[in-house]
Each structure stands twice: as C-alpha cells, then as structure tokens.
Amino acid sequence: MPVEEFVAGWISGAAGLILGHPLDTVKVRLQTQNVYRGIVDCVIKTYQRESVLGFFKGMSFPICSVAVVNSVLFGTYSNSLLLLSSTSHQDRKAQPPNYGHIFVAGSIAGFVQAYCLAPFDLIKVRLQNQTEPRARPGVAPSHYRGPLHCARTILREEGPRGLFRGAWALVLRDTPSLGLYFLTYEGLSWWLTSDGKERGSATMLVAGGFAGIISWVVATPLDVVKARMQMDGLKQQEYRGLLDCMVSSARQEGPGVFFRGLTLNSARAFPVNAVTFFSYEHLLRFLS
Numbered sequence: 532m533p534v535e536e537f538v539a540g541w542i543s544g545a546a547g548l549i550l551g552h553p554l555d556t557v558k559v560r561l562q563t564q565n566v567y568r569g570i571v572d573c574v575i576k577t578y579q580r581e582s583v584l585g586f587f588k589g590m591s592f593p594i595c596s597v598a599v600v601n602s603v604l605f606g607t608y609s610n611s612l613l614l615l616s617s618t619s620h621q622d623r624k625a626q627p628p629n630y631g632h633i634f635v636a637g638s639i640a641g642f643v644q645a646y647c648l649a650p651f652d653l654i655k656v657r658l659q660n661q662t663e664p665r666a667r668p669g670v671a672p673s674h675y676r677g678p679l680h681c682a683r684t685i686l687r688e689e690g691p692r693g694l695f696r697g698a699w700a701l702v703l704r705d706t707p708s709l710g711l712y713f714l715t716y717e718g719l720s721w722w723l724t725s726d727g728k729e730r731g732s733a734t735m736l737v738a739g740g741f742a743g744i745i746s747w748v749v750a751t752p753l754d755v756v757k758a759r760m761q762m763d764g765l766k767q768q769e770y771r772g773l774l775d776c777m778v779s780s781a782r783q784e785g786p787g788v789f790f791r792g793l794t795l796n797s798a799r800a801f802p803v804n805a806v807t808f809f810s811y812e813h814l815l816r817f818l819s
C-alpha cells in the first residue's frame with residue numbers, strides 16, 4: 532500500500548484548507564442563517580462584529596483533522612484505483628486512464644472519507660456559526676469555547692449520535708461528487724498533457740481548479756442540506772430527517788435555497804483545489 536499517497540494527501544489538504552477557510556465561513560453562515568442579505572452583507576457584518584478573526588473561526592480543528600481526512604481521501608482513491616486497474620500512480624501516467632475505474636475509485640474514496648469527516652465537519656460548522664465577538668469581561672461567552680469544548684458539549688447535550696448529525700447528507704454529497712472530482716482532474720490532466728510528457732505544474736493547477744469547481748457545483752444542494760442538519764438540534768430539533776429538511780427548506784424558501792453558497796463554493800473551489808492537487812502531485816514525486 533503506497534504510504535506516500537496518504538502523506539501527500541494530508542499536506543496538500545492542509546494547504547488548500549488555509550487558503551479557503553474564510554470563504555467557507557461566509558458560505559456556511561449564508562446557508563444556515565437567514566439574517567444576511569448576501570455575500571457582501573455577511574462579510575461586512577462578520578468583520579464589524581468579530582474582526583478578521585471571525586473568518587477563521589473553526590479552522591484549528593480542521594487543520595489537525597485534515598491529516599486524517601485528506602490522507603484517507605487520497606489514500607483510498609489511489610489504493611482503490613490500484614485494485615481496480617492494477618496500475619500504480621507511476622504506470623497510470625504512461626497509459627490512457629480508464630474513466631469508469633477513476634469514477635468508481637473516487638466515489639469509494641468519497642464514501643469512506645465522508646464518515647471520517649462527519650464529526651470534524653460538524654464541529655467546524657457549529658464553531659463557524661457562532662457570531663459572538665471574542666469573549667471579554669462583561670460579554671456573554673459563546674456556547675462553545677473551542678473545538679474540544681464543542682465536542683464535549685455535543686456529547687453531553689445531544690449524545691454520541693449528535694456528533695454524526697448530517698452524516699448521511701455528507702455521504703450523499705461526497706460519494707458522487709468525489710467520483711466526479713477525480714474524473715475531472717484525471718481527464719483534464721490527460722487532455723492537457725502531450726503524449727509521453729510529464730504532467731506539468733500549470734496542468735495540475737488548471738485541472739485541480741476545474742475539478743474543484745465542477746464537483747462543488749454538483750455538491751452544493753446537498754451541502755446546504757448537510758449544513759442545516761448539522762445546525763439542527765443546537766436549540767431545538769426542527770427536522771425529522773434528511774428528506775424533511777429538503778422538503779421544508781424548499782417549501783419555506785423556494786427551490787433556490789439549494790443553490791445558496793454556490794458562488795462562494797465555486798470561487799473558493801478553484802484556488803483551494805488547484806493548490807491541493809499541485810502540492811499533492813509534487814509531494815508524491817518528492818516522496819516516491
């Protein structure tokens with residue numbers, strides 16, 4: 532089992548995460564809170580109330596967990612592809628990719644990583660949604676004082692299952708969208724690289740960026756449902772399940788609700804995933 536795929540996945544994921552977190556915070560708030568008139572309004576209110584630090588709420592935990600999550604994603608993808616096509620990362624560069632195998636391996640990786648990601652993502656979303664300014668004397672503290680306090684509080688208030696709120700929506704979001712993610716990356720990389728040549732840095736950046744945009748466009752409707760399910764239960768429980776969340780969100784806010792955060796998801800997807808694939812490929816070359 533190629534260990535370097537796991538290591539490269541971890542480091543590249545951390546690089547992408549730091550780059551995209553501020554936009555991710557704005558997106559999560561727009562998807563779950565009906566108090567903003569749009570992206571600019573949310574950015575201004577966040578800055579005024581919480582300063583620039585508000586955009587980085589909930590980032591420390593994903594920086595640690597990305598080690599697990601991204602190495603599981605890239606490691607499972609690469610090893611599933613190895614099983615399906617019996618070719619290593621090096622051999623695959625010399626022959627045309629089998630797109631069916633790539634989609635299936637990406638979907639398996641998406642399914643597996645969604646389960647690892649679920650509790651970390653839930654904690655990130657809960658912390659990102661705390662709009663109180665930093666704790667000061669005389670100002671009421673936030674419900675959660677940090678990632679570990681958040682995990683402990685969820686366990687106490689909602690039980691162990693509380694940590695997996697929204698996990699099904701996450702699995703449904705990531706299984707097909709990650710199949711598409713790797714399919715787009717491999718397809719574009721193959722198309723942009725002349726026969727017999729090594730994949731170039733510009734190719735990695737462009738293919739990674741478009742893989743991010745296409746997969747996030749497809750993933751956004753379930754991303755909205757996932758974020759709402761994850762916030763459900765904090766005050767009271769509003770939804771009876773995934774389907775109920777979809778139906779009542781559409782009834783109350785119209786079908787457009789499923790595209791909330793689409794612009795931000797697409798805007799952050801290009802740089803985040805360009806950097807992720809670029810560092811992943813270069814780290815793999817360096818490690819193997």
Ligand SMILES: CN(C)C(=N)NCCC[C@H](N)C(=O)O
Nearest residue numbers: 547708712746747750800803
């Ligand atoms: C559509 N989805 C869920 C994905 N493409 N996921 C994989 C890329 C994740 C990357 N850290 C990002 O946040 O874009």
